[in-house]
Amino acid sequence: MWQSIYEELKSENFEIISVAQDTGGEEAAGHIFDDANVSYTAIIDVNHQISSLYNLVNVPSGVWIDEDGKIMRINEGTYAKTHMDGAFGTDDYVPIVRDWVAKGADSEYVWDRSKVRASIVQRTPEAERAQPAFRLGGYYFTRDNDEKAEQYWTMAQELDPTSWNYLRQDLQYEEGGSAGPEWRARRDQVEGAGGNYYAPLEIENN
Structure with a gap:
């Protein structure tokens, strides 16, 4: 799903960086990217470093980052379509990504600074x-x-x-x-x- 979205939007200064969190490395997670034949940036993070840096506690979780390196949204389950009869995922997520790519900071789906801060998981x-x-x-x-x-x-x-x-x-x-x-x-x-x-x-x- 995300490969088709990337192909649709990549000419609009849009990039996907997908990071598999798996201690098993290439052997355990490499097939996920290979099977999808991805052309966006794909990384296997054996130490879960990305989850650590962004305080993420589940996968898949999304972080929107703009051209200036500012976080626009964070800590959301980002299945691109509904799974398991609505148990998780939503068909409504991709349209808001399209809106952000088209409008940038003017997108109605961009969060303000206080909302971004409030959405970052606080570790004990x-x-x-x-x-x-x-x-x-x-x-x-x-x-x-x-x-x-x-x-x-x-x-x-x-x-x-x-x-x-x-x-x-x-x-x-x-x-x-x-x-x-x-x-x-x-x-x-x-x-x-x-x-x-x-x-x-x-x-x-x-």
């Missing part, structure tokens, strides 16, 4: 500690020490239970995978308590 001190714990897990994983990898990935999830990325990465190498029964149970638990799998997509006119 424990969540800050979760990041090095997660990376230690990745370090041991790449050295085939599954026991130590699981120890530190579990620690990261305990320190920052808001991060779906940590859970996904851990479950990727468990029976059932990253969208199996344990993931569904966690999602049901969070949403049952009033939380969100993705932050609500705000596409009302500003």
Whole structure:
């Protein structure tokens, strides 16, 4: 989907940088880009560095950045179309991207500075500690020490239970995978308590 959007808009000074967050590297995530035959910039981020820099806790999440390097929107689930009978994703997201590309700062979907700041996830001190714990897990994983990898990935999830990325990465190498029964149970638990799998997509006119 995003490849066709890129082909449509790339002549309008529009660029997509897609970053797969996967400790498994090229072997685990490379096929995603290969299968889509992407021509936009594609990166595999084994340390989840992008999620760390922008305080993102789930994938896919979008960040709009203008030509001056300013964030225009952030921390939104960016499936380009509806999935699983409306469980997530929306067909309404692509039109607002088109509007922004066409109008730039004059787009009604660009957020003001206060809204951008309010939408950035604020980490607790424990969540800050979760990041090095997660990376230690990745370090041991790449050295085939599954026991130590699981120890530190579990620690990261305990320190920052808001991060779906940590859970996904851990479950990727468990029976059932990253969208199996344990993931569904966690999602049901969070949403049952009033939380969100993705932050609500705000596409009302500003």
